[in-house]
Amino acid sequence: MTLAEMLMLLWQRTPDLIGGFGYNLLIAVLAMVLGTLIGVGLGAARYHRSRRVRLPAGWLTSLCRNVPSFVLMFYIAFVLPVEVEWGGGVVTIPLWYKATLALVIPVVGFASDQGLALLRQRAQGREGAGATFLVAWVQYYLIVLMASATASVIGADEVVGRVNEVIAFDSTPTFLLLGYGYVCLFFLASGLLISATARYMEAWFERR
C-alpha cells in the first residue's frame, strides 16, 4: 500500500475506531464509579472504631491494591462464564464487562486509601480535604483510561482491538506506526482534556 492508501484506509475506518474509543471511555467511567462506591465504603470501614471492622477492610484494601489489573483481566476472562442461559435463550457476557470488572479492583484500592485520608483530614478539621479527593480522583481516571487499552488482550471490543483489525490488513511497520499513532492521538487528546479539568478544578478550589 502507498502512504496515501494507508491514510485513506485509516480515514475510512475512523468512525469504527471512534466507536471503539467510546468503549474505553465507558469502561473507565464505569470502573471508576463502581470502584469508588465500594472503595469509599471500605475506607470508612477502616476508619471504624472497632478492630473487627477495621482489620478485614484493611486486608481487602491491600488485596485490591496489590494485584495487577493486567493479570486480573486474564483471571476474570478465564474464570467467569462466557455465556449464561437466560429465559430460554443464551446471553453472551460481553468481554468489556469483564474488563470493567478487572479495572474496578484497583479503583477500590485507590478509593479506599483516598477515602480514609479524607475522613482523617476532616476529623483534624483541615480545609479542602474534599477538593484534594476530587482532584486525585480525576487524575486517577486518566490512569484507568490508559489501562483500559489492555482490555484488547482478552479480546474485548475497544479501540486497540479495532485498530489491530485494521492493521492486520497490511502489517508493514509504517502502517503499524500510523495506525497505533492515530489511536494514541485519541488518548492524548482526552488525557490533555482530563488534566486540564484537574488543573481547573484545583484552581477553582483554591480561589474559594
Next chain:
Amino acid sequence: MMARGWLIWLWCCLLIAVSCDVLGGEPRWADDRQAKADGRLAHAMQRERLIVGVKTDYPPWGMRDRSGRIIGLEADLARDLGRRLEMPVELVSVTTSNRLNRLSQGQVDVVIATLGDTAIRRRAADLIRPHYYASGVRLLTPAASALTRWEALEGHPVCLTEGAYFNRELVERYGIHPQTFPGTRDSRLALRDGRCVGWAYDDSVLSQVLDDPEWADFRLALPSRLDTPWAVAVASGEGERSLGRFIARTVADWHRSGWLVERQRAWGIPDTDFLEVQRRRFQETDASGELLCRPDAGGAFPESCLEPAPEPLPAPSVPAWAERVERHTGLDLAPLFDALNRQRLMTGIATTLALSIVAILGSLVVGVLLALAERRGSGRPWHWLVRWPSRLLVSVARMTPPILQLYIVFFGLGGLLAARFGFTLSGFLVASLVFSVYAGSSNAAVLSPMLARQMRQDPEAPLLRQVARSIEQGFEGLVSIMVNIVKAAGMASTIAVPEVISATHRLIGEGGDAASLMTLLLVFYFCFVLVVMALLNLLKRWVIS
C-alpha cells in the same frame, strides 16, 4: 431473444440437477436421522449462531480483506460448516498462542486454525479425525548454507515462531538454541538480519515465502520433519458428542466431493499429496458400490480411513502431597511436575524479576534526567531547547497507554530499524525502555518541584547532592510509582518477552488447568508486589535515616 431465454432455462435446470446430485450425499443437520443435538451444538442452536475461531495472520488460510472481513480457505470451511448446520456463522480471529485457550474458555464453539494434531494439544481439546490438511516443519536457510541434517543444528541459533507445535520437539530432539519471535513477520525479518542459521516453520508457509522474488537467495535446506495432519478442534468432551460427530462427517465429505481440493486451488495453494490420498480414500467403494469409509452407528470412522492419532502422553507423575492439595483446594498442580514446564516458569519468574529491577532503576534515571531538563539552566536562552522536548515526552508518555507504546516501539520502530539497518530490538530491551520512560515521566513530576526547592534553598550545593536530597524528600511518591511499574511489567508478555504471564499462558495452551494456573499466577503476583513494597519501605527508612 427467445433462444437465449431457453438457453438460460436449460442451464438453470442442469445446474439444479447437478447440484441435487452432488448435494444429495452431503451431510446436512436437518436430514440427519439422529438429529438430536447435545452439548455444545445444542448450546449453539439455542444461541442461533455458530462461533468459529479462525486465523487472520496466515494468508491464504486466514486473513482480513480491506473492509476487515475475515476471508481465506479456513474461513470458507467454517462458513460451509455453518451452512450445513443451517446456522449463521460468526468468525472470530484467534492466534496460534490463544486458540485453544479461547476454546476451553467457551468463547468459540469450533477452532479451524491451522492446528496440527499433537499429543500435547489433545490434552487441551478434542481434535477431530478425519484431518483436513497436513504439513511438516522445514528449515528456510540462506542458499549458501551447508546444512544437510537436522542433527547438525545442535547448539545453533534457529528462528522459531511462537506457538508452533514443533518448537518444543525441535528443542528437545535436536538441541537447537531457540530464538522465538511473536509472529511470522518477525521471524522472517530475524532470518534476513542473520540472527539465526535458519527459520524452522510450517512448510506450507515457507514454500509460499520462497515464491517471493525477494527471497531468491534462500532455500529449503532440510527434509520435512514431524509431518503433522491438521485437525478441526472442539472443546474437550465434544468430540464424542453431536458437534464432533457432525464435523467428522463433514470433513469426510469435503474430501470425498473434492471440494477441499477445489478451494485449495481457488486460493492459489499448490496441490498436496495429502489431499489427493484423502480424496481417493473417501471415494473408495466396495463390490456392492457402498462407500468403504463411512461412519458406523456410533458416528466413528473405521481406523483404516484415518491418519493415526498421536500416542497419548503419559500423565506426569504427581507426588502425593500435590494430590492432597488438589483434593482439598481444587488446585491442579500437575503441569508443575514436568521438567520443561518448570524450567519455563523459572525463566518466566527470573525474567519478571529482572524486568522489574531494570524498570525501577531506569525510571529513576529517566525521572532525574527529565526533572533536570525542566529545572537546570532556567533563564538561559537555550533552555527552551531542552525543556520543550522533555515536556512533550512527559505528556506523551503519561497520556498514551503503555501497551500501545510497547506495540509502537517493538513492532513499529523495531520493524523499521530491522528493515532499514538490519538490527532487531529485543523485547526485553523495548519493555525496559518503555516502562522506564512511562514511570520516569511520573517520577519527574514528583522530583521536579523538590529539585526546584533545593536549588532555591541551597544554590551553591553540588548538583549530585541536590538530586539526592530531592529523591529523599520525594521518596514516598516515588515508591508508589515504582510499585505501579512492577504491576504493569506483565504487559511485556504482549511483545513475547518470556516472563511469568507468557509462561503461564503456554502451560494453559498445552492443557494445564486454566483456573488453577491463573490462581497461582495471581497469588504469585500478590506476594511479589508485597515483597517489593516491603523492600522499598525498608529502603525508604534507610534513605530517610
